Amino acid sequence: MSGARISTQHPKWQPRCEFDHTLKGEYCGQIGEVRLDGLLLCNRHARQLESQDKIALLQGISSCIELCLSNITLRRDTTLVGLLRAERAGAARELELAYQELRQAAM
Numbered sequence: 157m158s159g160a161r162i163s164t165q166h167p168k169w170q171p172r173c174e175f176d177h178t179l180k181g182e183y184c185g186q187i188g189e190v191r192l193d194g195l196l197l198c199n200r201h202a203r204q205l206e207s208q209d210k211i212a213l214l215q216g217i218s219s220c221i222e223l224c225l226s227n228i229t230l231r232r233d234t235t236l237v238g239l240l241r242a243e244r245a246g247a248a249r250e251l252e253l254a255y256q257e258l259r260q261a262a263m
């Protein structure tokens with residue numbers, strides 16, 4: 157008998173990242189590890205989708221703040237305008253961070 161050992165076990169099946177089920181439709185051969193919005197994703201694509209969701213939310217918040225600031229009646233309240241401008245600045249900072257996260261997830 158030769159000393160070679162042949163494994164009779166099948167390699168464990170590992171589910172693949174389902175990023176191709178999203179609108180981006182890009183195939184990913186990585187192992188799915190994170191469950192997000194009904195999909196099993198690799199860590200990189202999970203971070204990418206989370207960043208994209210965060211960006212969309214922050215853009216919506218920024219648009220609402222801009223709409224409020226453009227309202228003539230609301231602009232008469234200087235305290236409210238100050239609060240809205242502070243919120244707008246905070247949203248802009250958060251948006252920049254979310255874009256950084258998205259760039260890092262794409263690497």
Ligand SMILES: [Zn+2]
Nearest residue numbers: 173184198201
């Ligand atoms: Zn993936």
